[in-house]
Amino acid sequence: MERSVGSGQQQRRASLAPRLSVGFILARRFTLCAFANFVDVLRLAADEGDRSRPILCEWTVLSDTMNPMPSSCGVLVQPNEWLGDPRKYDYIVVVGGLIDEIPNLSPEYARYLQRAAAAKVPLVGVCTGAFILHRAGLMDGYRCCVSWFHHADFLEQFDGLKPVSDQIFVVDRDRLTCSGGASSAHLAAHLVEKHVGRAQARKSLHIMIIDDALRAEKPQPGIPLDLTTDDALVKKALLLMQQNIDAPLSAAEIARRLGASRRQLERHFQANVGMAPTLAYKIMRLEYAEFLLRHTDQSVTEIATSTGFCDSSHFILAFRERRGITPAVFRKAA
Template identity: 75%
Template sequence: MRNEVAGLGAVARRTAPRIRRQGPGSPRLSVGFILARKFTLCAFANFVDVLRLAADEGDRSRPIMCDWTVLSDTMEAVPSSCGITVQPNERLGDPARFDYIVVVGGLIDEMASLGAAYNRYLQQAAAAGVPLIGICTGAFLLHRAGLLDGYRCCVSWFHPVDFLEQFEGLDPVSDQIFVVDRDRLTCSGGASSAHLAAYLVEKHVGRSEASKSLHIMIIDDALRPENPQPGIPLDLRTQDPMVRRALLIMQHTLDAPLSVTEIARRMGHSKRQIERHFRASLGTSPQAASLGIRLTMACRLLESTDKSVAQIAVECGFCDSSHLNRMFRKRFGTTPQNMRRSLAGLPEGRPRPQSALSLPDYA
């Protein structure tokens, strides 16, 4: 079965981009949705609303320039992760009638696979050259169907470890809001679903329609695929996309910090470019920012968990507890144990210790 699926994927990659035949008055963009059990309602709704708002010249939500259909094998209502159900519009049919087939994922623990009928449908779509989209954990489901082999895919910064544990050999992208790799498009869910939908609307319908949709949804402007995902809250504030993306890579690799050279390689820039942008944007070096992120996370773990100092040291990318102790003394003038006692005993209203990210450069 796996070889058969891989063969279908290879055929799809060799096939020239398919152009759906449109009759007079046909929508310029037609999208079919497959909803996984316990799918993420927000990710689905954001995507659909961009299509809905772009589809009509007025404000009546008529599917004139875009149309969208929820597909099903059984026509049973599909429960979302928040408990609200969605009733499909029609049964699986010919995937070639759509410009894109979108798989909306959700809770990882609730998703084994879509099922044989859906997998066959997606494989048929791939063989026919219909681009496939994975939203939220939809990338997991596409890979389970054998349809992401050899493709880059986007997953939430919160999920790369889960993804790698289940799918050996893949290198998911978790520092961009969405990824377009030939006829596979993937995004991390949430607001990024709106930006991916706007990307498609701009491509098939027009830029003004895409902007109109986002503005009505009170989203300022469309973000490009390479924009970084918002991740673990940072005390560092910058609007420089290169620096933000580098900071997110640092967050995602806390337990095994990367060199600046390796970060630059992943981003497609030079080490000197990265260092120059950090100095201009934050007044510090990438090495110091990385250390600050790791120390800040160590502080959070000291406060919010009962993990040992040795465990926290390993999780935050320090060689051992002695290494973490040295960095703590250098940065805070105290030890992790004393910091934990101080954080636990702070009376209400007393200010917290200054963030590791906002202190001078000690790297």
């Protein structure tokens, strides 16, 4: 009889154990929204409504010093636990942030991540967390998702690796990486759906006013570069163009910001991508317009504004010249 009671107590304890346990490592000046989105999906999936009790999911912030960790916006987050046995967790999630801070990560974190990998604990890189995993030697042979915004930075730091910057997250065996921002909520929902249930994943996103879970292959809402080049000046110019899609800079202004002359910039573009910088910029803006037509409900006028055209008439004319059809026809076909 006593054995039967003991067995029943063990079963009840097992049934009450969280189905998903996550340990977080925050890089100095990490991206707060990426971390918050990930945690909130876990929090809302873990309990009824938004009561936030860690019943079905549990999460904790790990540290080697227990000092508050500053985010990129200055908000401090207090860790909960010292680095210990990584096998306590189903996943270790590394949340990155500003590129310049990545080399300053404590060696204790790298050793902890290496122990986790040796113990077969899946590792997750959020935002520039993928950079941190690479620096720790833990992404060799894996596909890796990075934000289109950091694509060029990644190539500069990790020669020979080919990051994925045209989808919101990548799951490659026991390595999961995402581009940050809202995509971290979708990656967290992917984990909740896998370990807790689809209903809980959808509930979390709906409470967060996110329509539904997006699959990994969903394109990032950025502008992936089709113009590939190894020329440093051209790469920096293309990134600057991406960052100023809605208010296009002149070629002279781009050159000035990069410490070059306009003629020098034009020569580099012609030699490396076979066109003038102004044409490359126009193509980039029209490709972003195509993305908005496919994936948003914005009107043609709103898209014209978002892509830096002075009015919808100029936008429609430029779009027709490139695709042979109007934006409205393109949207209907897409």
